[in-house]
Amino acid sequence: MLTQHFAGFDIGGTKTLAVVMNGDREVVLEHKTPRPKGPDETVEQLCGLVRHAESEIGASVDAVGVGIAGAISRAGSVQFSPNLPELVDFPLRALLQECIDVPTVVDNDATAATWAEHQLGAGQGVDDLLYAALGTGIGTGFVLGGTIYRGAHGFAGESGHIVIDRHGETHISGVQGPWEMYASGNGLGALARSWAEQGRLPAITEAAGGPAGVRGEHVSAAIETGNEQALELLDAFAADVAVGLTNLIYVLDPARIVLGGGLVEIGEPLRARVQAQVDATTLGGAYRPDVPVALADLGARSAALGAAMLARQLLD
Numbered sequence: 225m226l227t228q229h230f231a232g233f234d235i236g237g238t239k240t241l242a243v244v245m246n247g248d249r250e251v252v253l254e255h256k257t258p259r260p261k262g263p264d265e266t267v268e269q270l271c272g273l274v275r276h277a278e279s280e281i282g283a284s285v286d287a288v289g290v291g292i293a294g295a296i297s298r299a300g301s302v303q304f305s306p307n308l309p310e311l312v313d314f315p316l317r318a319l320l321q322e323c324i325d326v327p328t329v330v331d332n333d334a335t336a337a338t339w340a341e342h343q344l345g346a347g348q349g350v351d352d353l354l355y356a357a358l359g360t361g362i363g364t365g366f367v368l369g370g371t372i373y374r375g376a377h378g379f380a381g382e383s384g385h386i387v388i389d390r391h392g393e394t395h396i397s398g399v400q401g402p403w404e405m406y407a408s409g410n411g412l413g414a415l416a417r418s419w420a421e422q423g424r425l426p427a428i429t430e431a432a433g434g435p436a437g438v439r440g441e442h443v444s445a446a447i448e449t450g451n452e453q454a455l456e457l458l459d460a461f462a463a464d465v466a467v468g469l470t471n472l473i474y475v476l477d478p479a480r481i482v483l484g485g486g487l488v489e490i491g492e493p494l495r496a497r498v499q500a501q502v503d504a505t506t507l508g509g510a511y512r513p514d515v516p517v518a519l520a521d522l523g524a525r526s527a528a529l530g531a532a533m534l535a536r537q538l539l540d
């Protein structure tokens with residue numbers, strides 16, 4: 225029997241990451257290229273990458289998956305995307321499948337990453353999983369009963385827009401006081417600048433050339449050195465992360481939480497503090513099973529790998 229191959233694409237803010245996996249779930253090809261601009265270039269790039277992959281591996285690609293940030297309908301239409309603002313109500317799946325003539329799925333990038341962690345990473349072994357990507361914003365995904373959950377229209381997982389402070393400042397999205405304003409990479413940077421202005425982060429402020437220059441990466445570097453003020457800041461930040469996670473625990477009752485996105489590079493100091501806050505603030509926590517918090521295993525490849533694994537499902 226010929227080995228099947230599945231291509232997965234993650235279209236990000238600056239690049240497209242392509243991976244090809246074989247039937248044994250091994251990555252046999254990985255390729256990065258600048259992200260496309262506009263509807264036509266998006267379809268052309270993905271079709272070209274499929275053909276390039278087939279040439280490189282010397283075999284046909286049997287199914288294709290695409291992950292993109294934004295609202296992706298169940299039909300695989302990009303309703304809107306922050307990474308590709310030119311794509312509005314754009315039937316990407318239909319156009320791509322017409323071009324390459326193999327089964328195709330288009331999904332939200334966090335949904336794809338969720339499936340990757342469930343199948344290949346830190347979410348293996350549980351049927352009910354909550355994945356939260358803490359990056360520039362916050363994206364989430366859910367596996368419920370062993371199946372990826374998309375919602376009625378395909379838009380489930382936009383948890384970063386959950387309001388945790390209805391009297392808070394207005395986010396760039398237009399939402400007032402959303403979770404991702406406080407618990408994302410941008411949120412960490414904003415909190416650090418606020419503390420720096422109060423004189424609470426002297427070493428970080430000096431390294432950044434003043435309060436206005438403080439960014440999340442300065443905090444991360446200080447955490448690595450064990451800076452006490454940075455760790456206090458991380459305590460406060462973890463509390464904001466836990467607010468959204470506990471809300472989702474009440475709704476979904478997951479068996480495990482996996483934290484992904486760029487902020488997981490902070491590592492165990494972040495995970496341990498989020499775990500402690502979740503344990504301390506979940507209502508009735510003493511009478512409920514523990515919900516362990518784990519760090520994602522798959523890093524920046526998670527959405528592309530998940531897209532390939534979602535494509536594999538099309539042939540099951």
